[in-house]
Amino acid sequence: MRHIRYQEIADELRERALAAPAGSVLPSEAEMSQEFGASRVTIRRSLELLREEGLVAARQGFGWFVATDPVRQSLEALATIESHVEGVGKLSERKIEEFAYEAPPERVRRLLGVDQVLRVKRVNLADGEPFAVVTVWCPAELGAHLSRKDVERRPFYELLDVELRGATQTIAADLVAPDDARLLGVPTGSPVLSCQRVTTDRSGAPVLVSEHVFPAHRTEFVVDLPQAEPSMTPIGLRIVE
Numbered sequence: 001m002r003h004i005r006y007q008e009i010a011d012e013l014r015e016r017a018l019a020a021p022a023g024s025v026l027p028s029e030a031e032m033s034q035e036f037g038a039s040r041v042t043i044r045r046s047l048e049l050l051r052e053e054g055l056v057a058a059r060q061g062f063g064w065f066v067a068t069d070p071v072r073q074s075l076e077a078l079a080t081i082e083s084h085v086e087g088v089g090k091l092s093e094r095k096i097e098e099f100a101y102e103a104p105p106e107r108v109r110r111l112l113g114v115d116q117v118l119r120v121k122r123v124n125l126a127d128g129e130p131f132a133v134v135t136v137w138c139p140a141e142l143g144a145h146l147s148r149k150d151v152e153r154r155p156f157y158e159l160l161d162v163e164l165r166g167a168t169q170t171i172a173a174d175l176v177a178p179d180d181a182r183l184l185g186v187p188t189g190s191p192v193l194s195c196q197r198v199t200t201d202r203s204g205a206p207v208l209v210s211e212h213v214f215p216a217h218r219t220e221f222v223v224d225l226p227q228a229e230p231s232m233t234p235i236g237l238r239i240v241e
Contacts, residue, residue, distance in 0.1 A: 005042055006038075006042045006043075006046045007049070009036050009038060009046040010046040010047075010050055012036075013026075013032075013047070014050055014053075017055045017056055017066050018055070021066065021127065021128065021129045022066050022067065022127070023065060023066060023068040023215070023218050024129070024185070025063060025065045025185065025186050025187065025190075026056065026063065026065055026066070029043050029044060029064070059216065059217055060191075062186075062187075062190050062191055062215075063187065063190075068217070068218065069088075070220045071084055071085055071126065071219045071220075072088070072219075072220055072222050073221050073222065074221075074222050074223075074224075075221055075222065075223045080155045080157065081131070081132055082094070085124070085131060090126040091125075091126070092125070093124070093125040094122050094124050094125070094152055095125065095152070096121075096122050096148055096151060096152045097121045097122060097123060098119065098120065098121040099118075099119075099120050099148045100118075101116060101117070102116070102119060103117075104116075104117040104119070104137055108209050111198055111209050112139055112206055112207075112209060113205075114139045114140065114141075116140035116141075117137045117138060117140055117143075118137070118138050118139075118142075118143030118146065119135065119137050120135070120136045121135045122134050122135075122136075122151070123183050123184075126218075130185050131215075131218055131219070132213060133180045133183050133213045134210060134211070134213075135210065135211045136151075136156055136208060136209070137208070138160065138209075142160055142162065143160070146159055156210075160208075162207055163202045164199055164200070164201060164202070165201060165203075165204065166200060167198060167199040168197070168198045168200075169196070169197045169198075170196045170197075171221060172193075173192075173194070174192050174193075174194040175189045175190065175192065176189065176190050176191075176192045176215075184213070184215055190216070191215075192213050192216055193214045193216055193219065193221070194211070194212070195211070195212040195213075195214070195221075196209070196210070196211050197209070197211075
């Protein structure tokens with residue numbers, strides 16, 4: 001039986017998709033066109049065939065990836081990434097990339113009101129695949145007793161000798177920078193959700209500043225609205241300059 005070219009390519013891509021972890025980013029259409037010696041129209045037709053089978057998906061500005069259900073993160077409670085990942089049945093791990101006591105960036109200095117901080121940068125994994133890049137700053141005095149192993153095993157919320165009250169979280173769309181793209185295994189400039197969280201103690205003083213970068217295809221944030229508002233515009237919108 002004669003096999004049409006786009007079907008042959010689809011067969012090869014199907015095997016790759018089945019062997020790859022969910023959420024893995026595929027080469028670009030241009031790269032696949034060069035690899036298979038086929039036009040982009042043929043490559044797109046092969047990918048569309050796999051999309052109909054539910055094996056791959058695509059997002060504007062992101063490209064094609066092995067289909068996955070995004071992890072839903074609720075914004076109603078002060079929770080960790082690990083709890084959200086484990087809540088959907090995935091294995092959660094964290095890998096520390098950087099651990100340093102240093103002078104903070106100006107925006108962090110203004111929020112925490114200190115000139116020395118502990119800065120920790122880590123990658124959170126879900127079933128072995130990069131799920132988020134997280135950078136956390138806390139006053140050096142508060143984090144003086146912590147080691148690299150401490151923050152690799154447990155979240156800051158459990159390690160600080162202070163009672164926490166809550167947090168303010170700001171989420172925005174962004175394009176991933178080269179360093180974070182490398183850690184997340186996605187192309188530079190891919191869409192990401194960027195989240196800044198400022199956590200306060202019982203007196204309302206900020207004690208933690210954290211920045212989370214999520215590939216846009218791997219998570220979604222959910223807010224339950226207890227009561228319908230007169231306007232259907234989402235609450236919490238703020239115009240940025």
